[in-house]
Amino acid sequence: MSPPTSTTTSNAQSASATTNESSxxxxxxxxxxxxxxxxxxxxxxxxxxxLYEERMEDEYAKRDGGA
Known part of the structure; x- marks a missing residue:
């Protein structure tokens, strides 16, 4: 048995209304x-x-010196 057509139609209409509202x-x-x-x-x-810039400079200095 297939679902009643009135339910299917109302679901399609509400989905369409939701799409139109959000767009x-x-x-x-x-x-x-x-x-x-x-x-x-x-x-x-x-x-x-x-402080961030100072820490980055220190980090780069460590990498340059330790490589």
Missing amino acids: SKPTGAGVNTGAGSTREKTAAELEADR
């Missing part, structure tokens, strides 16, 4: 993230960058 809204990477905009770094971010 009208932008999705994906970069949506509402402020991509392309810049801001000043905070003092904590600047300090973290400075």
Whole structure:
């Protein structure tokens, strides 16, 4: 026996409505993230960058000296 056609039709209609609703809204990477905009770094971010650069310089110095 096959399922009633009214159930199949209503499922297809609801799937179509869902697809139409989601396609009208932008999705994906970069949506509402402020991509392309810049801001000043905070003092904590600047300090973290400075420490990171110092550590990287130390690491490169170790590799150059030990190779």
